[in-house]
Amino acid sequence: DGSSVTGMNPIEESDLVVKPDLTTFVELPFGSKVARVLCNIYEPQNGSLTRYAGDSRHILQKNLEYAKNKGFFYNVGPELEFFMFEQEGIAQTTDSGGYFASPFRDRGEKVRERIIEVLSDMGKQTGIEAEYSHHESAFSQHEIDLNYSEALNMADFSLLYKWIVKFMAGENGMVATFMPKPIEGVNGSGMHIHQSLSDENGTNLFFDPEGEYGLSDTARQFIAGQLKYARESCGILAQWVNSYKRLIPNFEAPTYVSWSVVNRSALIRVPLLLKNREKAMRAEIRCADPACNPYLAFSVLLRAGLSGIEEKLELEPPQRDNLYNVGYQERKKRGIIELPGSLGEALREVEQSELVRKTLGDFTLDNWIALKAEEWAQYRKKVHPYELEKYYHL
Secondary structure, three states, X not given: OHHHOOOOOOHHHOOXXXXXXXXXXXXXXXXXXOEEOOEEEEEEEOOEEEXXXXXXXXXXXXXXXXXXXXXXXXXXXXXXXXXXXXXXXXXXXXXXXXXXXXHHHOOOHHHHHHHHXXXXXXXXXXXXXXXXXXXXXXXXXXXXXXXXXEHHHHHHHHHHHHHHHHHHHHHOOXXXXXXXXXXXXXXXXXXXXXXXXXOOOOOEOOEOOOOHHHEOHHHHHHHHHHHHOHHHHHHHHOOOOOHHHHOOOOOOOOOEOOEEEOOOOOOEEEOOOOOOXXXXXXXXXXXXXXXXXXXXXXXXXXXHHHHHHHOOOOOOOOOOOOHHHOOHHHHHHHOOOEOOOOHHHHHHHHHOOHHHHHHHOHHHHHHHHHHHHHHHHHHHHOOOHHHHHHHOOO
16 A cells, blocks of 8 residues: 555555565574565556656666666665664663773663674675674764675665664663754764775776875766765755754764865765775765665765766865864855755755756655655744744843
8 A cells, every 4th residue: 555655656546566575585583484575666557567666775776777887886885873862752861971982881882782793694694794883972872884785785784774773772771763963962873875886897996096095087076976966965865854953063974065085074085095995995975864765865876976977077176174164255265065954955955956856756756855845844833942042032
């Protein structure tokens, strides 16, 4: 019943069909004969079944096929940050730890260890492993990093990852949330996405030993494309009202459209690599959050990057200083623009974007716009505590 799922079909066109994709079959370590398998969505048309235009997994598959036809394979490795709290619906922290906190200040360490055990078991079946785990900067904030994989496999695994984190937190008396900014005044949770292109033999096309910083022309054009289309892509990568409470200065979240080497105040960062550069060369985009739809996010990022290659864009010089401390006039002089500052602003950018429309298709984008316009309208109706505190005595 497609009408029972928000954003899908109206009640008069509600019948849809799901078919299991057995390549996604994964046994789960939560009892005997428990497994996960994802399904592709089809709709009846003229007596036959066709792939459903609103299936975001199908959208990513189509965009990966587009890249493959040009000789590119898209690999991603996301960092999905999350908080673990005491109670459902209340942002009550469980520890006082900070970045890489020691175990006695990190109550969530044992939960993370158990999550990694489960993820490692999943890794044997999916090829995706948990590489690193640590306490993040804010109280009760955590991160488990995954090694890179082909984008569709990683999008599938990202959903499983979030389910496992929430399940294991609940088993240990806590509540996990991937909300971008649950606590005011501290770092929010991001989904930094490490990206590269490879050829059919698995050779990393982002690496050139003779290139500046080890970047190939392909990598530079790919990054330039993502910068060019950053404002219109942002709504897909940060799709909630709350997402833009995270994208503010001084909390290690990007607010300006720029790239850099190492610098975490830039939108796109090229990590400084000292070894294994030919395999590890990549670009990390930092505006996405873990509450986004990974299928749509990876699709838009891929097509923005490929557009840079197709248009043979020149990559601007990297920004080396802390952009949070660079004033407006200096940013204007350098040609540095800002990311959208709210869902409403991001929505307007997406509505006007030819890139996003050709990436997602008319059906999905029009439904997305309608849903987000309603979300933004509902938010604007609310009177917030800040307004009462600030304006009550006017």
